[in-house]
Amino acid sequence: MLNLSAFQICDLSRARKPLTVVLCPIVVLYCCLYVRYISSTIRRHHMNEDGISAETVYARYPEYKNKVDYQNRLSEIFERFPWMERKRFTPNQLVQRSLKSTPEEQRNTTIVFVHNQKAGGSTIKACLKQIVAQEKTFSRCYGVFDGNGPGKIMNEIDTHHGHRKCYVGESTFGICDDFDNPTCSYFTMLRDPYERIISSYEYCKTAIDPLCAAGEASDMTLKEWALQQGSYFYRQLLFRPTEICTSTETQRQLLAQFNDPDGHNSTELSSLPCWYRHKVLLEGALSDLNKIDLLAYIIENLENWFGVVGITEDFPTSLKFFQLTYGLPFYDLCSKMIMMTTNYETENTDQLNNTKDSLIHKLKLELESDNQVRNALYYDVQIYKKIKEIFYKQKEFLPQSLEHRSSGS
DSSP: OTTSOHHHHHHHHHTTOHHHHHHHHHHHHHHHHHHHHHHHHHHHHHHHTTOOOTTGGGGGOGGGOOHHHHHHHHHHHHHHOGGGSOOOOOOOTTTSGGGOOOHHHHHHOEEEEEOOSSSSHHHHHHHHHHHHHHHOSSSOOEEOSTTTHHHHHHHHHHHHTTOSSEEEETTOTTGGGGOOOSOEEEEEEEOOHHHHHHHHHHHHTTOOSGGGTTSOGGGSOHHHHHHHHOSHHHHHTTOOHHHHSOOOHHHHHHHHTSOOTTOOOHHHHTTSOHHHHHHHHHHHHOOHHHHHHHHHHHHHHHHHHEEEEEEGGGHHHHHHHHHHHHSSOHHHHHTTOOOOOOOOOOSOHHHHTSOHHHHHHHHHHHHHTOHHHHHHHHHHHHHHHHHHHHHHHHHHTOOHHHHTOOTTO
């Protein structure tokens, strides 16, 4: 009997064997539980294979692990740059189950999409437009980006106090601290940092975009581009447009204290994109230890800062997470929507014969083998590892009714 499968036992039960009538439901239940256990184990493997915490980011600086010193150093940083300390956000409710929102709370939540460019964000913004058109729950999503400028952002803060339903853009992180809406929730999509750099490099060879405005990608090597862009998302999380994006004399004087590695003077810097001015400020004002302290601070708080996170390598599941968190039809409306704006052109004939994926893989290996590039992207790589951990923790709590739904249902 022990050699029989669950199905064979159930077949025997049809022959009215008393023992198998009892065993059949028990064995089937066992099999179901076993399948769920295996699935959970696989997910936990994904979640822990790149395990990262605030402590592990100090691997390069083992002499600075003392927690008391870390907190003191953070306090000093926040005294100099108070906008870096985040005070208003909605924690990840898929992971912290005790904080689950009611439908009414979902309707009253201000959602803020932090657009990490070349990581699926254009698709999310297009999806939000469809949701706006269908749901009528809010009139539009308001952009917060370089072209919008701090003046418009300040006007939005003064006039509406953040009670709009939706904000999107690359400069959005931190605006919840300016608003008086207590239910302000950030969400984002991330991509492997090396793949994102490759994509942005190809994109910026032809695009007109603030992301591309600090240098001519077509005149740079991929390595030079990676070093100039650096850990872009890390800097986004230390950003606040109303503090950084101004072109006032105070800001020019602040930037004038530091040397731009690309040689722009303070007047030239005032015309460059906000993200680049922010980079010059951070590079000049913060020591290497300060940067690691801030990375540890970010790693500690990602699960609290972001109401939900997604990753491009599992885009459909990411949409399901967004739908479950905000009660909006991200997956139902947008599961078949993928926007590709990068043209992978190259003069190398061998590369032309490769698929896009194999080309990205080859270029990624080249970047990963370069010590300068690894150092430049180190912060974003650590953040991405933590975001992946959170993503797989979210997956543990995805209802089966949504987990197994296909885009055609």
